[in-house]
Amino acid sequence: MKLPEAFLQSIEGVKGFDRESFIKVHDEGNQVTSIRINPIKTDAHSLWDSDKEIKLAGVDQASVPTSIPWTNYGYYLPERPSFTFDPLFHAGCYYVQDASSMFLEQAMSQLADLSQPLKVLDLSAAPGGKSTHLLSILSEESLLVSNEVIRPRCNTLIDNIIKWGKSNALVTNNDPAAFKKLPGYFDVIVVDAPCSGSGLFRKDPDAITEWSLNNVALCSQRQQRILADILPALKENGLLIYSTCSYSEAEDESIADWLVNEFEMKNERISLNDEWGIVESVSPGHGAFGYRFYPNKVKGEGFFISCFRKVNEEKEVGGKLPRIDTASSKEKLILKDWLKSDSLEILKDHDTFRALPAIFINDFIRLRGNLNIQYTGTELGQIMKGRLVPDHALALSSLLSPNVASTNLDYAEAIKYLQRKDLATIPQTKGWQTVSYKNHPLGWINALANRINNYYPKEMRILKQSNDSAFEK
Structure with a gap:
């Protein structure tokens, strides 16, 4: 993998950057696969036994998963299975997500009181990684607004929110400026900002061809506009969590200095374990702490995160x-x-x-x-x-x-169901009922006297075919 020399020179001197090992890890091209389990549907012991036998379809039964240290729900897989052909994936038992992004849990657990009812905005939420993570750590009395600016991406976001199974979330499709109409409303705002994408070079080599110093500058300006638009919606003493998948200081530490300069935001520090390999950086202007993830230091992709407390008051508007x-x-x-x-x-x-x-009805109306x-x-x-x-x-x-009737399917029948094919299974009862795999619902059937109607959504059905016997587990 040939990294642009202009890119490498642009991050020389950035804390934690080691040119030789950074290039080496990109040349090796190893892919890290990690998942985050859904705690309302499963736990680690349900996905792999105490003897480490993995139950994810297509994973070598002798493989051993390992915990991601900065989250209670994340695991590295020793190999990448075909998630498409794992019914537990479609049931919402887990989400496939890069380990670095799961550090959001540390920011929330250390800087927000998760025992309290919070109103949280995930501003750029699709495809749903951070939103589903937030739903797992927020209290039942908390409300999540999961927003996506680009309308076509909302469908994937909605599908993933549905899979996660929680009801305390709304999906919205708005430009950041629209949230100015909600001054002082949110306790926490998560801004995973659009960026130049250098942190994804190893995962997505096509991102290399799109990178340029000019694009970095444009992204930095765009990030400032987004933050300026969204900050009025944050409460006094509210928490802003800002992140990118870029290594460029112009999109990371410089934005931290800009937030302190322009909005008098108070930077918050996160405690780290030295063994994690995460690099704590300090912005040049105001000494704001940020956290850098390098793939040669952590098992994950490039990532930056920094957190801020709002000092200025915003008055909520009624009406x-x-x-x-x-x-x-x-x-x-x-x-x-x-x-x-x-x-x-x-x-x-x-x-x-x-x-x-x-408890959220008035919030919904507003x-x-x-x-x-x-x-x-x-x-x-x-x-x-x-x-x-x-x-x-x-x-x-x-x-x-x-009390709603359910029919449990074996693996082969579960895949047929997810492909929206006819089932050979004969339910014990007639009428509407769920079908499940390992007792995890996949969707609905209607069992009539002479046939079974498969109601798995057409737009979600598995289109690929597999003859791989490794999935017959």
């Missing part, structure tokens, strides 16, 4: 809240048997129903009046002729009642 439609008593009675919680507000949009924890909301809570489905036609999201949700 009249718009009206919303909610389910009638009769409709709630139809939905009751499908849900295990009664502390929900059931929102109605024509014949479609969505569940949101009742957010709907100011933002372009793409997805809310958990979609339950539609009521037709007095009966619920359940939505895929309900099957994967933690809201689903354990």
Whole structure:
């Protein structure tokens, strides 16, 4: 892998940069595979036994996973399986994510009170790595607004939020400037800023051809605009977590100095373990702490993160809240048997129903009046002729009642289901029910007298075919 000389010269002297070993690790081209488990659906012992037998389809049974030290939920895999052909992946039991990005957990756990109800914004959220991570560490009384600026990317974000199974999240599609209409609203704002992408060179060699000093300068200016637009929405004493996948000081330490200069932000320091290999840097102007991840020092890709506390006060603006439609008593009675919680507000949009924890209803109303909301809570489905036609999201949700019928599938049948093919399995009961793999719901079927209707979403079905017997586990 040929790294641009202009790039290497641009980061000479940056703390932690070792030219020789940095070039070597890129030349070797080794890929690190890591996953983060979903704690509401599984744990490490469910994915691999006490004797380290991995249950992920396609992984060598003799391989041994290792923990990522800066998160409670992350693991390095010794090899990369075909996640497409692992039903547990589609069930939302884990998320495939670079280990460096999981350091977000340290920033949140050290600098935010996770026991308290927090309003959190993930500004550039697609495809959903940081949002699903936040949902795993935030309290049930916390609300996550997962925003994506680029509309087509919202669909992938929504799919991953649905897989994660939590209902305390909204997906929005807004430019950062739109959040100025919510002054002083968020306790935490996470800005994983668009950048020149040098931290991804090893993972995505095509990023090398797109890198230039001019692009670094343009990205730095864009990052400043984004931060200037979003900061009014942060509460006094609120936490800003800023990150990039760039090694360039102009996008990292210089932005930290700019935040202190322009907005009087107070930089926050994160405690590190020396064994982690993470490099603590200090900005040249104000001595702001940042944290650099080099692939020759950590098992992960290039990453930078820095955290700030807002000093200036922003006054929340009230105003009249718009009206919303909610389910009638009769409709709630139809939905009751499908849900295990009664502390929900059931929102109605024509014949479609969505569940949101009742404590967030005023937040939802306010957010709907100011933002372009793409997805809310958990979609339950539609009521037709007095009966619920359940939505895929309900099957994967933690809201689903354990009394709803379910049929467990073996591996081969689970893959057929995910390919939206006909099933040979004969359910014990008729009607709507989930199908599961190792007791983890994958979606819905409707078992009729003479056939089974497969309701796995068409747009999510597995299109690839596999004859690899290694997956038959």
